[in-house]
């Protein structure tokens with residue numbers, strides 16, 4: 001077996017890279033292959049809240065997020081496939097010190113074509129029914145943000161990659177990158193050797209271990225993160241959301257039911273109280289997580305699938321939500337989830353070639369911005385592999401050379 005580009009890891013990053021690579025490569029002469037040790041979405045991508053928005057203070061990240069959201073929309077409107085992109089809007093409640101920088105951020109975001117507005121307390125009460133905010137509170141509203149369905153996103157993007165000639169193989173485990181004379185030659189796996197000109201490690205929290213085998217030690221940390229699930233408040237039927245109400249939507253395609261399921265409220269990112277909440281209407285629940293990485297336990301090895309949050313976390317999450325959104329008072333707890341994320345000391349992901357091994361590329365460490373940036377990362381990485389100018393981002397921003 002021979003590939004021009006061999007991607008190891010079938011999470012959100014891996015499939016996005018596969019799609020962009022397949023779009024550029026001739027399937028007969030330049031095959032693109034993705035191998036996954038378990039099944040697509042088996043890593044932290046499958047357990048993610050998958051909230052997406054473009055409210056970044058960094059201009060480049062905001063632009064990448066804007067482009068990524070366009071790509072998700074494009075998939076839905078141009079391929080007939082869906083990633084379950086639910087544009088509920090995202091309401092941000094800034095923490096104390098953030099308020100001053102809001103204006104500059106908003107101006108920068110608007111200059112990039114991102115829709116973002118300041119909203120006062122009454123407007124917030126209109127957006128999120130029953131929200132508790134002070135009368136002088138000011139929030140930021142991004143109507144185009146929302147969330148994706150993580151499983152569907154991965155499967156849809158993998159299908160599109162295969163439709164463009166890529167091969168995806170699950171159950172291919174134990175990969176060892178083979179290097180000769182400082183250049184990658186392929187990957188030895190439990191199913192045999194796969195020759196490759198370029199190997200991309202999109203192995204999330206497992207990347208540290210794979211790099212370690214090659215003597216590459218970067219300061220990648222694996223942190224435990226948790227989410228608590230609580231019953232979603234009931235939603236009053238809204239005629240505009242009624243799929244049978246054909247008169248309301250003049251569209252050539254039937255909307256994807258997943259994108260039309262009613263939600264109790266938009267995504268809420270409460271930076272002051274360090275939590276986020278997003279509805280999960282398919283499951284009749286909402287997911288609550290903590291913002292920020294301080295004090296998250298470091299893990300030696302990534303977590304398995306059946307892990308749950310600690311009781312302390314669930315109690316904290318419930319209390320934080322009920323204080324802001326009293327509609328959740330008395331609603332049932334519906335379980336929890338603990339998973340891992342891969343982070344770097346400077347909070348910036350890694351995208352680039354391992355300086356000591358030609359043809360070996362790494363994409364990891366996006367600290368929870370993964371879905372928001374994955375389409376732009378996939379595009380930019382393939383531009384780098386092909387030696388073309390990188391339009392999707394500034395390569396030095398994510399360069400692994402900063403750890404070498």
Ligand SMILES: Cc1cc2nc3c(=O)[nH]c(=O)nc-3n(C[C@H](O)[C@H](O)[C@H](O)COP(=O)(O)OP(=O)(O)OC[C@H]3O[C@@H](n4cnc5c(N)ncnc54)[C@H](O)[C@@H]3O)c2cc1C
Nearest residue numbers: 009011012013037043044045048050051204339369370371
């Ligand atoms: C609770 C939680 C909430 C989150 N919320 C958000 C959010 O709101 N928005 C957002 O953008 N991001 C969020 N994230 C982050 C994000 O979803 C994931 O961290 C991200 O998708 C990681 O993507 P990945 O492809 O790099 O890694 P992974 O999804 O972990 O994929 C790596 C894949 O590589 C495979 N693999 C590993 N080792 C090998 C090997 N040796 N051989 C073959 N295959 C291998 C694994 O099985 C896995 O499928 C959240 C994460 C968590 C845990």
